Structures are given as structure tokens and as C-alpha cells.
Amino acid sequence: MHFVFHIDATDGAARTGAITMPRGTIRTPAFMPVGTAATVKAMYPGQVRDLGADVVLGNTYHLMLRPGPERMARLGGLHHFMNWPHPILTDSGGFQVMSLSALRKLDEQGVTFRSHVDGSTHHMSPERSIEIQGLLGSDIQMQLDECVRLPADHATIERAMHLSLRWAERCRVAFGEQPGKAMFGIVQGGDVPALRVESARALTDLDLKGYAIGGLAVGEPQAVMLAMIETVEPYLPANKPRYLMGVGTPDDLLCSVARGIDMFDCVMPTRAGRHGLAYTRHGRINLRNARHAEDTRPLDEASACPAARDYSRAYLHHLVRSDEILGMMLLTWNNLSYYQDLMAGMRRAIAEGRLAAFSEETRAAWARAEA
Numbered sequence: 014m015h016f017v018f019h020i021d022a023t024d025g026a027a028r029t030g031a032i033t034m035p036r037g038t039i040r041t042p043a044f045m046p047v048g049t050a051a052t053v054k055a056m057y058p059g060q061v062r063d064l065g066a067d068v069v070l071g072n073t074y075h076l077m078l079r080p081g082p083e084r085m086a087r088l089g090g091l092h093h094f095m096n097w098p099h100p101i102l103t104d105s106g107g108f109q110v111m112s113l114s115a116l117r118k119l120d121e122q123g124v125t126f127r128s129h130v131d132g133s134t135h136h137m138s139p140e141r142s143i144e145i146q147g148l149l150g151s152d153i154q155m156q157l158d159e160c161v162r163l164p165a166d167h168a169t170i171e172r173a174m175h176l177s178l179r180w181a182e183r184c185r186v187a188f189g190e191q192p193g194k195a196m197f198g199i200v201q202g203g204d205v206p207a208l209r210v211e212s213a214r215a216l217t218d219l220d221l222k223g224y225a226i227g228g229l230a231v232g233e234p235q236a237v238m239l240a241m242i243e244t245v246e247p248y249l250p251a252n253k254p255r256y257l258m259g260v261g262t263p264d265d266l267l268c269s270v271a272r273g274i275d276m277f278d279c280v281m282p283t284r285a286g287r288h289g290l291a292y293t294r295h296g297r298i299n300l301r302n303a304r305h306a307e308d309t310r311p312l313d314e315a316s317a318c319p320a321a322r323d324y325s326r327a328y329l330h331h332l333v334r335s336d337e338i339l340g341m342m343l344l345t346w347n348n349l350s351y352y353q354d355l356m357a358g359m360r361r362a363i364a365e366g367r368l369a370a371f372s373e374e375t376r377a378a379w380a381r382a383e384a
């Protein structure tokens with residue numbers, strides 16, 4: 014059984030369906046928790062699974078530096094290593110190199126950089142990125158690409174988009190035919206509609222298993238991000254998954270699903286949890302704030318998640334102020350649970366043809382929360 018994407022229902026541009034793969038099924042629209050160093054920080058894998066996640070992200074950049082791809086392969090691969098037997102998607106590492114590593118160079122051959130772990134020099138070509146993702150055992154592998162921060166000038170955006178297209182072809186050759194696995198292309202083109210369309214058309218000609226929209230959530234206003242999604246969507250095959258990289262807030266998810274996006278990843282819910290921020294049906298709550306010091310209510314008594322139901326805001330406030338590890342654990346658990354509940358709610362709403370009503374009710378509940 015290979016990589017099969019089917020759509021069960023549509024509501025406007027929104028779709029709900031599933032990707033069936035050998036390691037499991039990914040229900041879409043899907044939010045993919047980020048597992049940077051082979052762990053979804055502060056969570057047990059079983060917990061991540063129980064709150065509804067079908068797939069997590071692995072991080073090529075971190076794992077190639079430590080423990081290293083060949084060692085990971087000797088240890089049985091990332092799924093075995095982190096005890097996550099379900100699908101794993103890995104980014105290609107280029108974005109992390111440009112945002113995390115010191116001293117880096119990018120040319121036609123790939124990216125050269127120094128490790129933020131021990132200062133050693135590394136070179137990653139499109140071929141090596143696909144090889145690393147293969148050694149990790151990744152089920153969905155991303156092409157190596159160049160993501161340009163916005164705002165940027167037309168020439169820079171065009172050059173990076175054309176380089177990413179050439180790298181997409183090299184990654185496709187390096188990936189070859191791996192039944193049950195997939196390689197996704199990444200649409201670039203910044204905030205220039207014509208370049209976005211050119212990128213989408215060229216990637217569609219490569220007949221890939223899925224298409225990511227990259228180069229967004231890099232500093233542009235939400236309106237620009239949404240405009241680029243609307244520009245590109247008609248040029249992407251309707252029968253292939255669309256993955257919006259690095260997105261986003263709950264509102265971003267509502268807006269992007271409505272415009273035809275099927276998959277998301279973002280560090281927001283996990284990182285915010287570690288910083289004392291809780292995402293709830295009533296909006297975002299900063300538990301560090303003194304106003305919670307004697308609030309005996311849980312985050313959300315209607316939630317099925319123990320972190321949202323069995324602990325008072327006063328207690329969470331105490332844990333956050335005391336920098337207690339349990340505070341990070343409970344808020345990460347709550348946030349990922351909220352994100353998965355939001356995705357499950359959208360999948361159900363699309364199946365019932367009422368995504369607009371669902372989104373309106375969801376936003377109204379955020380607004381009703383006390384200031």
C-alpha cells in the first residue's frame with residue numbers, strides 16, 4: 014500500500030480527507046506538532062498520539078548535527094529512536110540553516126554552514142538533504158529550497174525561486190521511486206503573484222506526491238500570506254495535499270483551511286506552552302499574568318484534556334511563575350490538544366458543509382473571553 018490522498022468532502026475551497034501511508038493515516042486538514050530534536054518537547058509520544066496527532070515533524074538540520082544521519086540509521090531510524098511508529102515529515106534543513114546556523118553560504122550546489130552545536134563545517138546539497146532524510150527514515154521528505162525573508166526585492170525573490178526549482182528537480186532524481194514514501198516540492202515566489210504562479214506550474218510539471226507553500230510566515234502581514242495562498246491554489250493539483258509551512262496561529266489555520274490548505278506545522282503551540290501561554294476556546298491566556306493568581310477555574314472545563322480540565326489557573330500561574338517543569342508540560346499538553354481539537358472541528362465542519370459557521374462561532378468565542 015503506497016501513498017494515497019483522498020478527499021471525502023469539500024466546502025468552498027476547503028477539503029477534508031486523508032493521506033494513507035504504510036505507517037498510518039493522516040486525517041486532513043492536519044496540524045503536525047514539531048519534534049525538533051527527536052522529541053515533541055515536554056510530551057511523551059503516546060500523549061501526542063492520544064490528543065489526535067497523526068504525524069509529527071522531525072528536524073533534518075538538528076538531527077544531522079546530532080546524533081548524525083548515519084548513526085541514526087544504525088540505531089534503527091528516527092521512528093524507532095523516538096518511539097513514534099506513525100508517519101514523520103522532515104523539513105529539508107535549508108530554512109533552519111538560514112535561520113539558526115552561523116557563517117553560512119548558499120550557492121548553486123547547496124548550503125555550506127557551521128554547526129551551532131560544535132562549530133564544525135557542513136555542506137548540504139539537494140542530494141545530501143534527501144539522503145539524510147532517507148537515513149532518518151522520513152515518510153514525507155521536503156525538497157531543499159531557498160526561503161527568502163520578506164520584504165525582499167523582485168530580483169532576489171526571482172533568483173531564489175528559480176534556484177529552488179532547479180533543486181526540486183535534483184531532489185526528485187535523488188529521491189527516485191520509494192513506494193510508501195513521498196517527496197513534496199515547495200512553492201516559492203515571495204509576495205510576487207507572477208513568480209508564485211511560475212513556481213507552482215513548474216513544480217506541478219514534476220508530478221510530485223504533494224506540494225508545500227513556502228516562503229510565507231516570514232514577516233509579511235497575514236493579508237499578504239492569504240493573498241499568496243489564493244494566488245497559488247488554482248495552479249496546484251486538486252488531488253494532491255497542500256502543506257503551508259510554518260503556519261500558524263489558530264486564526265491563520267481557520268483562514269488557510271478555508272483557502273484549500275490541508276497540512277500545517279508550527280512551533281507556536283509548543284513554544285508558547287513553554288513560555289506560559291495557553292491557547293483555549295476562549296482565546297490566548299498568559300498564565301504569567303498576576304490576574305490569574307487566585308482564579309480557581311480550569312483553562313477549559315469542557316475539554317477532554319486533563320491539562321485543560323483538572324488544574325486551576327491559579328495553580329498554572331504558580332507553576333509558570335516558579336519556572337516549574339510541570340508548568341511547561343501541562344501548557345504544552347493543553348496547547349497541542351487545543352490545536353488538534355480545532356483541526357478535528359474543521360474536519361467535521363467541512364464534512365457537514367458548515368466551515369464558515371464553525372469559523373464564525375470559533376472567533377466569537379475568542380472575542381467573548383474577558384480582556
Ligand SMILES: Nc1nc2c(CCNCC3CCCCC3)c3[nH]c(NCCc4ccccc4)nc3cc2c(=O)[nH]1
Nearest residue numbers: 047049070071072104108160227228229230258259281
Ligand atoms: N523548507 C522550508 N521550510 C520553511 C519553514 C519551516 C517549517 N517548519 C519546519 C520545522 C522543522 C522541525 C523544527 C521546527 C521547524 C517555515 N517556517 C515559517 N514560518 C515560521 C514562523 C514562526 C512561527 C512561530 C514561531 C516562530 C516562527 N515559514 C517557513 C517557510 C519555509 C520554507 O519556505 N521552506
